[in-house]
Amino acid sequence: MTFSHAIVTSPRPPGDGPSVGTYGRVTAWLSKRVEFALAQMDLTLPQYRVLGILAEGSAAASGLAGRLAVRPSSVTAIIDGLLARGLVDRKHEEGDRRRIALRLTDEGARIVAEADRAVDDYLASIAAHLPDEDGVMVLRSLELWGQALANFHQARKPQ
């Protein structure tokens, strides 16, 4: 695929909304809107990422650092906060007591569903500021980004 820095255009007047110049800048501002939506549930972006993983099934802590692209000590810090709020449950695995098994509590499952809903609705409300077909398209494009990310990580996984 060829690539050009296509959307670096003329400067806009200062004080006029977010800075949207390149693909990276757009993504940077989009993620800020996600953080804003998550604040309704008093969740941070890292917490939401972890809850999203656990919503797909319980996971070992050992795998989380790699999936989150952070160090193990950062996983501990995030999990500590979620434990304190009763959103996740932590116990030693039987068979290998070095390993930690993590799973959502019922409250955690409720919160992540609420967060998914709130963030998706908020993103949809932003997309609604485009012409109808474009609004539908940009939301659908996020599904493709999800697929791209999955393929990307799959390609990087050691066999």
Add this chain to the structure above:
Amino acid sequence: MTFSHAIVTSPRPPGDGPSVGTYGRVTAWLSKRVEFALAQMDLTLPQYRVLGILAEGSAAASGLAGRLAVRPSSVTAIIDGLLARGLVDRKHEEGDRRRIALRLTDEGARIVAEADRAVDDYLASIAAHLPDEDGVMVLRSLELWGQALANFHQARKPQ
């Protein structure tokens, strides 16, 4: 625009890449990739947002908090770090010495251009894990997201 939680599908096997279930979750993981790309320049996402604003022209600190959607004390913290690295320049405005005028240094302008390039290339390399037309489409969709964000903020601006 109607909205449905369309891409919450079946759980995938644990340990299999990022969690990509809803629009919000995709955006959460995409922003992590941006953070990863920015780490090459030793930049954080908040720093990149500020540099992006200043790259459009110098700005008063008073406007930054609103544009960044953070409190004024957080602006001070981000700017302090950029000052220490010599990427921005801070001085009192003439005429109203309460106000602070901020602008990129030459080094700051160099770094933000390098960051734009690195992040955009990295996003393009992720999009390349889709069929060709889809890869082009998802990158172009970010331009539309940028327009949606601009319209969204414009609509919220007090007249």
Add this chain to the structure above:
DNA sequence: TATTGTTATACTCTATAACTATA
């Protein structure tokens, strides 16, 4: 008094380095 911005303090996320527990 009102506005602009900083300082003090605390919490979260991040990392590195050192450590404990288990294998």
Add this chain to the structure above:
DNA sequence: TATAGTTATAGAGTATAACAATA
């Protein structure tokens, strides 16, 4: 020894509350 995870510590970003400087 090697692996899984935590603790100690430090830096960045965030907020609230209190403050200083300027208007």
